[in-house]
Amino acid sequence: MSMKNIIPLISCVLITFFCSCTSDNEEDLFGTTTCDTSNTSYAQDLVPIIERSCFNCHDSDNNNGNVTLEGYTNVKRFVDNNRLIGAIKHLPGFAPMPQGKAMLVECEIEKFEEWIQNGAPNN
């Protein structure tokens, strides 16, 4: 390929790169902000989030910071001492979680809040 062709090619690649994925959060991608927090279930809704985002550091084998989030009793402990909500909402005075990764998406945080407001049942 001649030099003459390489410049447009590189420009094209760069433009494509910078124009793609300007946003990568679910709300922007799907264009809706609907978040159904009604009947939030610990087992159905929250455990999968915890497994996905927290277990590499907080399952029973990897209890970083002495925090285990495996099993309802363990999770409830960190609900009751306010550290779970403080950590996922990045409130002052708490270690922001998940550590070293993007904050949970808004809808996930809202589900935790709703569930906690309802007394954090083992549902």
Ligand code: HEC
């Ligand atoms: C990459 C590892 C890692 C991930 C992923 C992670 N944590 Fe942590 N977490 C830590 C470490 C390390 C500490 C102790 C930090 C400290 O004390 O400064 C901690 C501390 C905490 C604390 C105590 C915070 C405080 O200020 O008392 C809570 C609650 C917590 N994590 C919840 C979570 C939740 C919920 C998730 C998933 C959304 C999560 N963590 C994901 C590593 C992690």
